[in-house]
Amino acid sequence: MKVLFVDDNASVLAAFRRNLRKRFDLSMADSAKAALKILEKEGPFGVIVSDMKMPGMNGIEFLEKAIEMSPDSARIMLTGNADQETATEAVNRGHVYRFLNKPCSVEDLIGAINDAGHHYELMKLEHNDLQRTVAGCVKVLTDVLGMVAPFALGRGQRLKASLIPFMEVLKMKSPWQYEVAALLSSIGYTSLPSELISKLESGESLTGHESSVVRGVPVIGYDLVSGVPKLGKIANMIKYQRKNFDGTGFPKDEVAGQSIPLGARLLRVFEDRMELEREGVSGAAAHEKMRSRTGHYDPQVLELCFKYYPDYLSTSISKEKPVHSLELDSLKPGHVVLSDIYTVNGVLLVEAGNWLTAATIQRIRNYAVLEQVSGPFYVQVEEES
Missing domain, CATH: 3.90.105 (Molybdopterin biosynthesis moea protein, domain 2)
Structure with missing residues (x-):
C-alpha cells in the first residue's frame, strides 16, 4: 500500500522510513508544498499521514488541497495540540480519518495505517459503485434528451467534441465534469412543449412568452441534474451557462465574473460561437462579433477559444472519411x-x-x-x- 508522510522534521521522517519501509510503499515530503508535488506526480496514495504544525502551509490546509488530488485517500493527522477547535477544523476541511498524538509509538502508527488502508479500499469500492451509478444516470438523461429534443442532444455532443481537445491542451483538472456539463447543457429542453421544441428545431422566431420559457431552461436543467450524486458542480455549470460575465442575464442573481463557474463560462463562449457558425459566421468575423458583445463573455476564455480554434470549432463530419x-x-x-x-x-x-x-x-x-x-x-x- 502506498503511504505518503509529510513532516517538516527530518528526524521524524527518518524514523518513519527506518521503522516502516518493510511494511509499506513509502514516500516522504518535508513540506506541504513538496507533498503536493509528490501527489501530482506519484498519486493517488492509499494513506496520507501529515503533521499539523508546518511552516508555510499547515496540515489542515495541506489535507484540504490533497482532497482534490487524491480524494479517496485515508488521511491521518499527527499533532501535539489536538484541541477541539483543531479537531473540528481538521474533520470538516481535511476530512481526517484519525488523529494521532505526537510522539506516537510505532505499533500505534502501524495499526492506524492498516485501519486507514482498509478504509481506503472500502472507499474505492464505494467510489466505483457510485461512478457506475452516475454514468448510468447520465446515460438515461442523454437518452431522454435525444428522444424529446434531438437537436439539443446534438448540440451537447458537438460542444463536448470541441471542449475535449481544448481542455487537454489547457491541462484542466477533472475534465469529465466539463464533458458531462456540455452533454447535458440542454437537458432542460425536456420540459418544453413539443410545439416549442419544433419551433426551436426549425429556427422559427419565438413569441415573448416563448422566449421567456426558453430562458428558464438552464435553471430547469440545474434542477434535473442537481439531484444526481456527484453532479452538483456540473449542475451549477448548467445553471449559469447563459449568465453574462458582467452579471447581467439569467438567472438574475449576484453571481458575476470569476464567481460564475468556469464550466458555465466555457459553455457560454463555445455555444454562442457554435450558433454563429450555424449562421455562416466563422473565424475572424465570429471573433469580432463576440468581442463586440460587451460584458457577455470571460475575455480570457474567449481569446483562448479563438486561439485554439482560429477558423471553426470541432465538427463531427470529416472530409477525409468516406460516406x-x-x-x-x-x-x-x-x-x-x-x-x-x-x-x-x-x-x-x-x-x-x-x-x-x-x-x-x-x-x-x-x-x-x-x-x-x-x-x-x-x-x-x-x-x-
Whole structure:
C-alpha cells in the first residue's frame, strides 16, 4: 500500500522510513508544498499521514488541497495540540480519518495505517459503485434528451467534441465534469412543449412568452441534474451557462465574473460561437462579433477559444472519411449522421452531425416498424473495418 508522510522534521521522517519501509510503499515530503508535488506526480496514495504544525502551509490546509488530488485517500493527522477547535477544523476541511498524538509509538502508527488502508479500499469500492451509478444516470438523461429534443442532444455532443481537445491542451483538472456539463447543457429542453421544441428545431422566431420559457431552461436543467450524486458542480455549470460575465442575464442573481463557474463560462463562449457558425459566421468575423458583445463573455476564455480554434470549432463530419449508405440494421452507436433523419410526418429523429446512440437507433427502429421512416441512412464511422 502506498503511504505518503509529510513532516517538516527530518528526524521524524527518518524514523518513519527506518521503522516502516518493510511494511509499506513509502514516500516522504518535508513540506506541504513538496507533498503536493509528490501527489501530482506519484498519486493517488492509499494513506496520507501529515503533521499539523508546518511552516508555510499547515496540515489542515495541506489535507484540504490533497482532497482534490487524491480524494479517496485515508488521511491521518499527527499533532501535539489536538484541541477541539483543531479537531473540528481538521474533520470538516481535511476530512481526517484519525488523529494521532505526537510522539506516537510505532505499533500505534502501524495499526492506524492498516485501519486507514482498509478504509481506503472500502472507499474505492464505494467510489466505483457510485461512478457506475452516475454514468448510468447520465446515460438515461442523454437518452431522454435525444428522444424529446434531438437537436439539443446534438448540440451537447458537438460542444463536448470541441471542449475535449481544448481542455487537454489547457491541462484542466477533472475534465469529465466539463464533458458531462456540455452533454447535458440542454437537458432542460425536456420540459418544453413539443410545439416549442419544433419551433426551436426549425429556427422559427419565438413569441415573448416563448422566449421567456426558453430562458428558464438552464435553471430547469440545474434542477434535473442537481439531484444526481456527484453532479452538483456540473449542475451549477448548467445553471449559469447563459449568465453574462458582467452579471447581467439569467438567472438574475449576484453571481458575476470569476464567481460564475468556469464550466458555465466555457459553455457560454463555445455555444454562442457554435450558433454563429450555424449562421455562416466563422473565424475572424465570429471573433469580432463576440468581442463586440460587451460584458457577455470571460475575455480570457474567449481569446483562448479563438486561439485554439482560429477558423471553426470541432465538427463531427470529416472530409477525409468516406460516406457509408447503410440500412437500419447496420446502424451502430457512434456513427455520425450526415443528413437529418425525419419521419414521413416531419418529426426530427436525428439531426445531421449528431452521433447515434443506442436509444436514438431504437427510436428510428420504432418508427420504421410503423412505416414512418426508412433507409438508406448516410453516415460516417469512427473506425474503418
